[in-house]
Amino acid sequence: MSSAEPSPVVETTLRLLIVDDDPLVRAALRTAMADTRGILIAGEVADGDAAIAALSHCRPQVVLLDGEMPGVDTVTITRRLRERDPNVHVVVFSSREDDERGIRGLRAGAVGFLVKDVSGDALVRSLQGVLRGEAAVSRSLALKIVQYLREMPDAGRGMRPVWSPLTSREWEVLDLICAGRTTNAMAQELGLAPETVRSHVKRVLAKLGVGSRAEAAAVAERLRAVDGDWSEPPVGEELEH
Numbered sequence: 001m002s003s004a005e006p007s008p009v010v011e012t013t014l015r016l017l018i019v020d021d022d023p024l025v026r027a028a029l030r031t032a033m034a035d036t037r038g039i040l041i042a043g044e045v046a047d048g049d050a051a052i053a054a055l056s057h058c059r060p061q062v063v064l065l066d067g068e069m070p071g072v073d074t075v076t077i078t079r080r081l082r083e084r085d086p087n088v089h090v091v092v093f094s095s096r097e098d099d100e101r102g103i104r105g106l107r108a109g110a111v112g113f114l115v116k117d118v119s120g121d122a123l124v125r126s127l128q129g130v131l132r133g134e135a136a137v138s139r140s141l142a143l144k145i146v147q148y149l150r151e152m153p154d155a156g157r158g159m160r161p162v163w164s165p166l167t168s169r170e171w172e173v174l175d176l177i178c179a180g181r182t183t184n185a186m187a188q189e190l191g192l193a194p195e196t197v198r199s200h201v202k203r204v205l206a207k208l209g210v211g212s213r214a215e216a217a218a219v220a221e222r223l224r225a226v227d228g229d230w231s232e233p234p235v236g237e238e239l240e241h
Helices: 023-031 048-058 076-082 099-107 120-131 139-155 168-178 183-192 195-210 213-226
Strands: 014-019 039-045 060-068 091-096 111-113
Touching: 014 023, 014 048, 014 120, 023 039, 023 120, 023 195, 039 091, 039 120, 048 076, 060 076, 060 120, 076 091, 076 099, 076 183, 091 120, 099 139, 111 120, 168 195, 168 213, 183 195, 183 213, 195 213
Parallel strands: 014 039, 014 060, 060 091, 091 111
Antiparallel strands: none
């Protein structure tokens, strides 16, 4: 009786959407992926709006997103992609090493931040690893993230109570208020217009029932300390919009 043949390994094809305004970069990526088993370039576009539109007909699992897109910034595009399709994996593909930009991209929902001088083999391994639940980040950025997490309990940033009257976006704004960021700095970090940030700040102050950013930071500290569970906002006059 002959021994049974081993079952063939079935490879999962990774559907990739390339988003880059440089046609030379897109061509180089096509060449790098041409002979790669298990990766299918489902589409390629030159800007963020086209990337969002392509989600429905390209159905990518991974979006390789240029880190220096003209017009709308990468953080905003990442958020919009994730809002449109929460299952899509976004990997930011930057022309330069920038740990702060990498962290902002990850906070916006990306699962990776890679520099364009990465070898073709390393890029392929990273993209395939994303489907296995791995993050696609350099060792230096991984260390930066560890340092960032170590600092969070002291600064309080990023920690959330189980429930509060604030939305996720409003907590992001409150985190930056606690960090002492100016309106313009918050706008740059969040990829929003300063007027939009001011509106978010007003809503945060109103919901917390306070009249200043300093008071809002104090309330945030108490919320994180006691893991507050509010059924109603705290007593206090709301600001006029």
